[in-house]
Amino acid sequence: MKLKVKLPPSFPALLLTGFVLVALPLLGGIVGMSDSLHQMAWEGRRSVNLTAEITHGSRQLAEQGTSLKRVAGQYFVLEDPALKQRLERAHELLLATLLQLRQLPWQPEQARLVEQWGAQEAALFERLMQAPTTGAQQFERFSGDFLQLEQMASAVADQAAEVVQRQKAGMSVTAERIQAALQWQVGALIVLSMVLSALLSWLLSRPVFQLAATIRRLGSNDLVTQSSIRGPRDMVFLGEQLDWLRRRLQELEEQKLSFFREVSHELKTPLTNLLEALALLKEEVTGPLSEAQREIVAIMHGSLQDLRRRLEDLLRYNETISQPRVVSTRFDLRELVDEVVARVDLVSRAKQLRWQIELPESQIRADRGRLAVTLENLIGNALKFSPERGTVGIAAQLESGQLRIVVCDQGPGIPPDEVDKLFIPFQRGTRQPAGALKSSGLGLAIARAHVEAQGGRLILQPPPQPQTETQPHTQTGACFEMVLPQQESPHDAD
16 A cells, blocks of 8 residues: 655645754754753752761761760769750750651661661660769760760761762763763664655655756657656646646647648749759750850759758658657668768769778668668768868777767867757858858758667767777867667567
8 A cells, every 4th residue: 555645735835844844853852851961960969969968967976976975974074953954955966867867868787777876875865864873983884885876976977978979879870871861862863863854855856856857858859758746736736837838839849840841842842843944944945045044044043952952951850850760670881871972972072072981890770761861961061061182081880789970070160159059950050161052950950860769869079089999080170979779679670
């Protein structure tokens, strides 16, 4: 079962929700750290208070024991009845101190020692109060009891010191435990924050990437793939608008192709009639022509030939983009190149051009018709821009399942600011040869369309290029590199 996560309705709401989710662990960490510090502070205050009570109680016990001995000595030596009341008050103070000490967290042995001290002091006080006679000699009989009481008070003080040390050790253990808990908490919060940040980044970037991919497809003239945006409603709405734009562009593309077909065919018939009529005039079928008339007929013939070439380019471009089907066959590349070179033999002889052809002795697999049109356009472009007695280079190489074909000339090259517009239809370069007929600006666009239809790419190599096996050894003005895959295709037909 696929879990569906309900996202906020808008991109700002998703952004705000993501920030809140990332901030929640931090707030939880702050609260947890505050609670841990509060607990540690409480433990510290309790330990300090307990230490103070134990230290004060044990010291007070020893001082009150000494005070009891001094008051008892005064009572027995001076034999003053008023001193007997002071002795009772000293005993009551000792009982209050013992009561406080009993409430402290003693160990069992330490608690027994406190109880023994209390019992010893109570027995001694009872004997002092019931003594039949007073006097210095009579008081000397209690010296051993007071000495034993002092020793027990000293033992209680020693036990109190042990309790203080135990509290100190407990505080250290508590501090280490809280520190370890804080470290684990901080580590868990960092991991949780990173996970939430990654999730937020994915949720925010996914619709943006989908929109960017849709825009790139539209920019590459992919008008078939539908736009599918997942995310907040406003991003989905934007994706729907892009899909509407795609459908609209598709309609306009179909209208443009239809316009090309209709206009091309409408112009082809009258153009053919004009050429035939002009041929009759040129052959002087209707009568002899004067020199001026012959010049006019020659100008008209050249203009009509130029118009026919442009019309053929339009028809060829229309066929290229309206017929995406590719039929691959296996054939010899050298034979195809020889055929294309033979078609332009008159032009190359007129300019006295030299050919430098380096082709592999193996068969290739491609759409022969499309590759022929591509080579014809690239070679024709090279002939057009090559200077007289220049060299046109054609080289090819098979490597890593790819066929690389490079066509180079020794012309003026391509200005850097025109490289990006080189394969755009109807774009003509500024460095046109002197006396050359104006082109339609479709040759390179048609060549790239044929190459990309076969899953390849056609690029302009950036000058200057080092001498490689796939590049003719010429001083290049412009080099066009074509790369075609050589894997088997389901459309292959031998």
